[in-house]
Amino acid sequence: MVRAFGSLVNRKKTFKVEWESQVTDQIVLTPIDGLPMVKTGDDLCAMISKGLSEAQIDLASGDIVVVAQKIISKVEGRTVDLCSVMPGEVANSLADETQKDPRLVELILSESKTVIRKKIGVLIVEHNRGWIMANAGIDASNVNSVGAQENVLLLPIDPDQSAAELRDQLVEQHGCDIAVVISDSFGRPWRLGTAGVAIGAAGLPSLWDRRGDVDLFGRALQVTQLAIADEVATAASLLQGQTSEGRPVVHIRGLDFSSNDTAIERPACDLIRDPSEDLFR
Numbered sequence: 001m002v003r004a005f006g007s008l009v010n011r012k013k014t015f016k017v018e019w020e021s022q023v024t025d026q027i028v029l030t031p032i033d034g035l036p037m038v039k040t041g042d043d044l045c046a047m048i049s050k051g052l053s054e055a056q057i058d059l060a061s062g063d064i065v066v067v068a069q070k071i072i073s074k075v076e077g078r079t080v081d082l083c084s085v086m087p088g089e090v091a092n093s094l095a096d097e098t099q100k101d102p103r104l105v106e107l108i109l110s111e112s113k114t115v116i117r118k119k120i121g122v123l124i125v126e127h128n129r130g131w132i133m134a135n136a137g138i139d140a141s142n143v144n145s146v147g148a149q150e151n152v153l154l155l156p157i158d159p160d161q162s163a164a165e166l167r168d169q170l171v172e173q174h175g176c177d178i179a180v181v182i183s184d185s186f187g188r189p190w191r192l193g194t195a196g197v198a199i200g201a202a203g204l205p206s207l208w209d210r211r212g213d214v215d216l217f218g219r220a221l222q223v224t225q226l227a228i229a230d231e232v233a234t235a236a237s238l239l240q241g242q243t244s245e246g247r248p249v250v251h252i253r254g255l256d257f258s259s260n261d262t263a264i265e266r267p268a269c270d271l272i273r274d275p276s277e278d279l280f281r
Contacts, residue, residue, distance in 0.1 A: 027254035030055060031239040031247040037144070040077040045169035048249055055251070059174040062256045065166075066236035068248035069184040069199060070142055072162050073153050079143065080107060082150040098123050104138065104152065111136035111154060116281065127155070130272040131199065133186055142244075156182070159200025160267040167202040179203030182268070183233035185242060189280070196237030198229035201268040204255075206230075208263050228257075229268050 032051035038044065048067070052059060059065075073079070087095065087102035091109055095102035099120050109115075112125035116132055127136050137155040145151040156162045159182045167180040182200030187193070198206060206229035213221050236250035257263035275281070 027235075027252065029235060029239055030057060030251045030253075032057075032249040032251060033247060035071075035246075035249060038071045038074045040075065040079070042075050044071065044075050044166060045173060048166075048170070049173055051249060052251065057251055059170065059176050059178055059251075060253070061177040062253070063176070064179045064181060064204065064232055064252040064255060065170065066181045066183050066233060066240075066250045066252060067163075067166065068240055069137075069155060069159070069182055070139075070153060071248045072156050072159070072166075072182055072200075074143075076156055076162065078154040078156060079151050080154060081145075082107075082152060083148065094118065094123070104135070107138055107152065107154070108136045111138065129155070129159070129199070130269065131186070137184065155184070155199065160202065160269055161200075163200035163268070164202040177203070181229050181232050181236070183236055183240070185237060194242070196230070196233040196235075196240070198233040198268040198271065201229040201266075203265060204228060204232070205257055205263040206266045206268045207270045208257070210262070213262070227271055228263075230271060 032048065032055055034054060035047055035051050038047065044067075048065065082101065082103040085103040085106050087106040091106035092102045094100075094109070094115070095105040097120075098105070098118055100123060105123065108123060108125060111128055113128055113130075114126050115123065116126055117124040122134065124132065124134055125136050126132055131137070138152050140150075140152045143151050143153045163180045163182050167178065170178055170180065180200075180202050181198050181204070183196045184199045185194040186197045188195060206227075208226040208228050210221050210224040210226060213224075215221060232252065232255070236252065239245075239250050240247050
């Protein structure tokens with residue numbers, strides 16, 4: 001018994017040291033205030049760098065920059081005026097079933113692989129990128145329309161690529177190894193309310209596979225995988241807000257996975273469950 005107890009204590013010590021090497025005693029999140037309204041083609045790297053400077057933040061290796069999807073989509077020209085959309089027969093039929101604008105439904109279908117659920121006021125689809133979400137993520141909130149325009153915003157075409165490109169620009173600009181997460185807000189099955197999720201990421205383990213690691217009592221984990229990028233996005237969303245806060249960028253310091261060989265860099269698309277494992281469709 002003494003030998004077994006000693007073995008258990010050693011495992012606990014190893015776990016504690018390993019964890020402390022990845023997460024410091026304090027994680028600091030700072031919203032970057034004062035960013036201007038963005039438009040298609042803006043230099044987002046320059047805008048974020050200026051905001052960081054005004055917040056007196058010098059980027060350092062291990063930092064994470066979380067960027068709201070909306071400003072990525074705006075910079076990439078993903079704004080569509082509903083007045084320019086001509087709905088087809090399928091969209092008109094589905095619009096009648098859901099009592100949604102047929103022009104919006106046409107856009108939703110163009111961004112989707114398949115319709116998952118539908119009822120009056122609700123249209124859940126599988127997005128072309130694999131996310132299960134309402135309205136294919138198409139949204140009119142915080143999207144400016146002028147005159148007769150009825151603008152809505154589509155998600156970025158490839159958020160992981162967008163995150164990688166922005167990360168490369170920030171690394172070149174600041175000379176340090178950072179991560180970038182592109183966040184959005186999703187509803188969750190069986191729970192009310194929206195929460196921040198990562199739809200794009202670069203420079204961090206979006207999904208950290210802990211299977212095979214041992215718990216406090218020496219038992220090997222069988223299924224545990226940590227949605228690191230989602231947890232980062234959720235934390236940042238508390239500061240970004242959902243309405244008129246105007247804080248699309250959050251700086252995070254204190255997370256460091258560099259010392260663990262299993263915490264390898266993975267894109268946000270790795271968080272999507274394969275349809276063959278989906279028990280609820």
